[in-house]
Amino acid sequence: xGKIRSTTIIGLIRDGxxxxxxxxxxxxxxxxxxxxxxxxxxxxxxxxxxxxxxxTADALTLMExxxxxxxxxxxxxxxxxxxxxxxxxTDKFLRRLEALLAIVSKEKALIISGSGxxxxxxxxxxxxxxxxxxxxxxxxxxLKHTSLSAREIVEExxxxxxxxxxxxxxxxxxxxx
Numbered sequence: 001x002g003k004i005r006s007t008t009i010i011g012l013i014r015d016g017x018x019x020x021x022x023x024x025x026x027x028x029x030x031x032x033x034x035x036x037x038x039x040x041x042x043x044x045x046x047x048x049x050x051x052x053x054x055x056t057a058d059a060l061t062l063m064e065x066x067x068x069x070x071x072x073x074x075x076x077x078x079x080x081x082x083x084x085x086x087x088x089x090t091d092k093f094l095r096r097l098e099a100l101l102a103i104v105s106k107e108k109a110l111i112i113s114g115s116g117x118x119x120x121x122x123x124x125x126x127x128x129x130x131x132x133x134x135x136x137x138x139x140x141x142x143l144k145h146t147s148l149s150a151r152e153i154v155e156e157x158x159x160x161x162x163x164x165x166x167x168x169x170x171x172x173x174x175x176x177x
Contacts, residue, residue, distance in 0.1 A: 007039055008131030008161040008168040009051035010154055011104040012139055013124040017176065018104045019150035020049040021158050023131065024171030026056065036171045044070045047105060048077060049175050053129035054099030062088065062099050066112070077105050081118045089116035102126040106177070131161035131168035151176050 011020030022039035025032060040051045041063070050066065052059035065087070069080035081103065101112040109124040111117070123143070127136035138160035142153045154174055162168045 007053045007129035008135050008158055008165060009039060009053050009102050009129050010127045010135040010139055010157050011049055011051060011102050011109060012150055012153060013104060013109060014143065014150040014153065016106065017150040018049060018106060019154040019174055019176040020051050020104050021154040021172055021174035022051050023158055023162060023168045024173065025167060025169035027167050035169055038173055040173055040175050042175055043067055044075050046177065047075065049104045049177060051102040052099060059099035062101055066101060077103065077108055081110050081112050085112050085116045085118050100128040102128045131165035134161040134164045
């Protein structure tokens with residue numbers, strides 16, 4: 001059986017604006033199954049952006065659980081993230097899910113993993129998926145050496161990843177707040 005590989009998700013905060021984008025490619029082995037998947041969405045009354053990477057059903061399950069936690073904790077991003085990570089790590093069903101969540105709000109950028117980690121990068125840039133490291137590198141340089149907006153940096157970073165990562169395409173979806 002081939003392994004499903006997919007995605008580049010990048011999100012960041014710049015000058016009080018936040019943006020997150022993802023490519024649309026889903027790959028199974030050496031075959032592109034879908035070219036226009038939507039992997040980024042707005043959550044909690046359009047105050048939080050979230051992106052998913054990993055096995056599709058697993059990632060969507062985790063996104064739903066995260067939305068439930070946000071509602072339960074009235075939009076408290078940190079608390080919702082920690083509670084999801086704890087549940088993810090300890091629940092017999094959830095711990096088998098193979099996915100990552102990238103979350104951005106006006107104050108925080110977080111990556112949530114199935115091993116119970118909630119990571120808050122110092123530079124408020126989150127990048128996940130097979131093309132994540134490429135997009136992250138591009139975003140760091142663009143943040144440091146340009147005055148591009150958050151949206152423009154996300155777009156350019158995804159384009160860089162698409163040039164390098166065979167699991168990333170240029171069918172980009174960007175959300176911003």
